[in-house]
Structure formats: C-alpha cells, structure tokens
Amino acid sequence: MFGVSLIDAAVVGSMFAVGLAILLAMWRLVRGPTVPDRILALDTLNVTAIAELMLLGIHLRTAVYFEAALIIAMLGFVTTVVLSKYVIRRDIVE
Template sequence: MLDIVIQISLVMMSLALVLNLWRLAVGPSLPDRILALDTMYINSIALLVLYGLSKESMLYFEAALLIAVMGFVGTVALSKYLLRGDIIE
C-alpha cells in the first residue's frame, strides 16, 4: 500500500516541478521567477525524499539536505540582489 502512495506522490511532485518550471520561464516579473525557483528547490527535495523512501536508501536524504542548504543560500542571494542591486556589501 505504501509503495502505491509513494508512486502517486512522485507523479504529483513531478507535475508540480514541471508547472514551476513553466512559471520560471513565463513568470510576469522577477519576484515571481525567484519564488518559482525557490519552490522548485522544495519540490526537488520532496522528490529526493520520496525516491529515497521507495529505494530504502539514506543517500538520497543527504542529497536532499544539500539541496536545501544551496536553495536557501541561493534564494537569499537573489533576494538581496533584487532589493539592493549588490550581493556583497
């Protein structure tokens, strides 16, 4: 039963990732694109965790943690650039 739920969740998260990619490409403004990129990080983390659950491997959880850290730093840097025009003060 859990395998079926994981497979359905993988399909739904993949669809969400594709829709976020569309928003990233077509987004009407730069903040919308930054938000779409941040949401893509979250969706990719969810995909890795679900795939790790299906394969019963801890390696995917470590990769998800690395993507979470890089996503946070990237979002902060892009937001700071958008607000001030400079990343390093």
C-alpha cells in the same frame, strides 16, 4: 496478494504529483512576468526537488538520497537569500 503495498503505491503516486508540481514551477520560472515571480518559482523548484528526492529515497529504501536532499536544501536557501538581496538592493556584497 498483488505484491504492491499501499505505502509503495502512495509513494509512487506522490512522486507523480511532485513531478507535476516541478513542471508547473518550471513553467512559472520561464514565463514569470516579474523577477520576484521567477525567484519564487526557483525556490519552489528547490522545495519540490527536495520532496522528490525524499520520496525516491523512501521508495528505494536507501539513505543516500536524504543526504543529497540536505545539500540541495542548504544550497537552495543560500540561493534564494542572495537573489532576493540582489533584487532589493542591486548589490550582493555589503
């Protein structure tokens, strides 16, 4: 009747919620009192960016954003492991 389905409205609403989560994670990244807090905020940003891309792909009904989300997931995992290893040992290469 109105031209907008319930699924589309839920996806758009979820995009706004994930956008708010991105802003809060960015705030923690900038204001984090310790380095582990900043690493955790960076990992949270990776996860929320993946969620935002997935929701955008669902909203636009295209698969291109799913592939971009997969690339961000792989890079985010490697980044988190490397940063955590650096914080623990102060050395990246063994």
